[in-house]
Amino acid sequence: MRVALFALGGTISVSGGPGRDGGVPRLTGAEIATAVPGLAEAGMELDVRDVQAVPSASLTFAQVLDVVAAASSAVRNGALGVVVTQGTDTLEETAFLADLVWPHEAPLVFTGAMRKPTLAGADGPANVLAAVRVAASDRARSLGALVAVNDEIHAPRWVRKAHSTSTATFVSPNAGPVGHVVEGRVRIMAVPPRHEPLPLPAEPFAAARVALHCVTFDDDAALLGTAADTCDGLVVAGFGVGHVPSALAPVLGTLAERMPVVLTSRTGSGSVLRNAYSAAGSETDLQRRGLINGGMLDPYKARVLLRLLLATGAGSEEMAAAFVRHG
Structure with missing residues (x-):
């Protein structure tokens, strides 16, 4: 089973404090994946790609749609699903934008982290593992884009970042999670409504x-x-x-x-x-x-x-x- 993983920037990739030149050391997508316990034993081949290593606060509509286009290409080339790692600041909006235009049955799963990899209790590895499991799951097919964090699965239409620092920051006040990852199993409890994808813009x-x-x-x-x-x-x-x-x-x-x-x-x-x-x-x-x-x-x-x-x-x-x- 092959899952494509597109790594953007964000807390999940920050490996330390500012360097001497003022830049922030960042992990590559391969380094993020290597640090995930249990991923190698999950039986999934990862196609890891690095894109737009910027904080999510600096992401643009055009950049997100470029990632969606690359994800579409990966699905057409045989990927069962796609995972996107990014900063959590705008994740609720980027995932919703992607969901509006995503045309495939294959899941497109967004995830991130609230704690840097260098901190005690870093949540990035667990979130990546859950997201990969969701992206490869038959149960998540035809659900569009999804958000997988804290072993919960949320529909982008409903999900919100509700706390500035908590690892349980993502909630869906109007609907609750649509599913969970339990002992490595993806369980879908409610099927979010799906609509025909909206057309992509021709103009900037x-x-x-x-x-x-x-x-x-x-x-x-x-x-x-x-x-x-x-x-x-x-x-x-x-x-x-x-x-x-x-x-x-x-x-x-x-x-x-x-x-x-x-x-x-x-x-x-x-x-x-x-x-x-x-x-x-x-x-x-x-x-x-x-x-x-x-x-x-x-x-x-x-x-x-x-x-x-x-x-x-x-x-x-x-x-x-x-x-x-x-x-």
């Missing part, structure tokens, strides 16, 4: 700029004044079920006449509602003004989806339908 992502505005107590419209002049789309992280101060409602309505504006909740779990409240600034009022309901997508995932849709030239009806499907 730089041509699709999407802002994210988190609504706060006593917020006003000043920060939104130039959005239409500098951005192609906007995601609003509203209060609770999708509310904003009444003073923001007409400003957002005007913006929605010029570009797509997606309404989400800043709470971290739960859904934006559709017609429970009707006051100015409520979800009903904002939708009447043209905002797109983001459903259960958190603001960060909504921004990924909106930017991909803009980059592929989707029209307003296509965008609304995409958020119904994925939200």
Whole structure:
């Protein structure tokens, strides 16, 4: 059985502190794999490749899609599945982007680490072993992209990094893990919904700029004044079920006449509602003004989806339908 492993940067690869030249010593993909106890006995051949050795905070949409393209090539060349190791800072977003466009039955599994390999209790080796097992498992086929950490398997649509340092940082508040790795066995407890992959953009992502505005107590419209002049789309992280101060409602309505504006909740779990409240600034009022309901997508995932849709030239009806499907 052959699994492809693509190693990016991140904590899982950091082998020490800053060097004399200011650079950070990093492990190669082969070195990461060699340090995994039990991997050699698992009966899987690894095709290890090093790509984009940068912190995940510096990853771009284009770089992630390049990795997806390389992963697709590996599957076409016979890999049962693919593992991507990267930093955890943006893993919830990169995995979601990959899931939106991944066309194969073979699993594409993202993993990382919260503790450096040099620290006591480093979690990288266990996460890599679990991810490789998931990538090679028949049970994970046709589930799209997945996240394997802490012996849990999460769907990118739901997963969030919820703690800055804990090794149990990744959770799926709305759904829970879709599976677990137990004594080396992959157990899928719930099958995440799958949709037709979205098309890949022909134009550079730089041509699709999407802002994210988190609504706060006593917020006003000043920060939104130039959005239409500098951005192609906007995601609003509203209060609770999708509310904003009444003073923001007409400003957002005007913006929605010029570009797509997606309404989400800043709470971290739960859904934006559709017609429970009707006051100015409520979800009903904002939708009447043209905002797109983001459903259960958190603001960060909504921004990924909106930017991909803009980059592929989707029209307003296509965008609304995409958020119904994925939200």
